[in-house]
Amino acid sequence: MKKVGNHKSFSKIFFSLAFMLTFSLTAFSQDAAKGKEIFNTNCAACHKLDAKATGPALRGVADKYDKEWIYKWVKNSGDLIKSGDAQAVKVFEENNKVPMTAFPQLSNEDIDNILAYTSEPAPAAAAPVAGAPVAGKDGVTESGVSNNVILGVLTLVMAMLIVMLFLVYNMLTKIADAKGLEIVKKNRSLMGLFNAYAKNQFLVLVSAILFLLVSAYFAYGYLMQIGVDQGYEPVQPIHYSHRIHAGDNGIDCKYCHSSARVSKNSGIPSLNVCMNCHKNISEVAETTATEEHSKAFYDKQIAALYEAVGWDKSLQKYTGKTKPVKWVRVHNLPDHVYFNHSQHVTVAGVECQTCHGPVQEMEIMKQHAPLTMGWCINCHRETNVKVEDNAYYKKIHEELSKKYGVSQLTAAQMGGLECGKCHY
DSSP: OOOSOOTTOHHHHHHHHHHHHHTOSOOSSSOHHHHHHHHHHHTTTTOOSSSOSSSOOOTTOTTSSOHHHHHHHHHHHHHHHHTTOHHHHHHHHHTTTOOOOOOTTSOHHHHHHHHHHHTSOOOOOOOOOTTOOOTTOTTBOTTSOBHHHHHHHHHHHHHHHHHHHHHHHHHHHHHHHHTTOOOOOOOOSHHHHHHHHHHOHHHHHHHHHHHHHHHHHHHHHHHTTTTOOTTOOOOOSSOOOHIIIIIISOOOHHHHSGGGGTSSSOOOOOHHHHHHHHTSOOSOOGGGOOSSSOHHHHHHHHHHHHHHHTEETTTTEEOSOOOOOOOOOOOOOOTTOOOOHHIIIIISOOOHHHHHOOGGGOSSOOOOSOOOHHHHHHHHHHOBOOOTTOHHHHHHHHHHHHHHTOSSOBTIIIIITOHHHHOO
């Protein structure tokens, strides 16, 4: 199966690093709002302003390189490297010699606007509500108890134990002196402790086993994350807001992804499906805008749709000049895994949100579930098979119900854990 949009490609990583360089000059008179719009369209897939994502954080990186050099680098870094420019060669080598895609379509003004946006000071953190615990924040547990209080209590307990041991040692020493007993001084140096430890075969064996178990635990945890792309959130060539379409406007998922009812794949909706509505919707309402995306931003995306499908808004007709849209695939299973949308959507009646999360709240579509084998198996173990008014399952349901002594059968009890169900 051919993968669409390799979000782990080195070119995208280098794309991120390259944009970091483009944002490195001061921006005094540029349009930061416009820069934010361009940033969200072109850069947000790999960058955040104040946190590392695929690429580094970009807040305040406008102080490193000459502006004219940045223009050349962004528009065609390959030519700049071939010319022998020392700075370009250095940046190229520092980033594993991964070539960067040229961006001649970005004007100097566009780059200046992005610089202005990334040079804005970070907003002040919102003050927490008095008395309300903040889950997941440093210093406060989910129950609202400060970590400092817990650490303080543990420190006090340890201090008390140390004092008690010291007192017991002094008492035993005095008793020994009173009885005229001689206390043999042992070698308490670091080497002495090591030698004593090395001679104790039981401690060495236990330590080795413990080390191997801990190493295996962390190695297993690391290896199990390979290929798991939960949270992957690529920016598409045309921004599509599920929040607006599936949320605010209540459009059924299967209106756009109609093949999910009858096919293995949910399918990528044709742009003609978009035009069913957008022939008459050339701009969004003012209330649609958010702090992240302005009305002008959304209107620009509709204009990009018109350009891709070849629609002349003024003449209200198709020009015949289309432009393919290279959508970036979000969910991708390994080639050896079989998954049928119609079996789950139509036969089982599984809602799209079960696997894809609250898509009606997502501005940018992301992978909600891990899509691992264990995740699928747990679902089969917990989900009852829908057999009402389904003649196909009637007989087999009656037989298996007698076998297991239950009125409802899970997908696992109906054979949902057999290897051949998903691997063929």
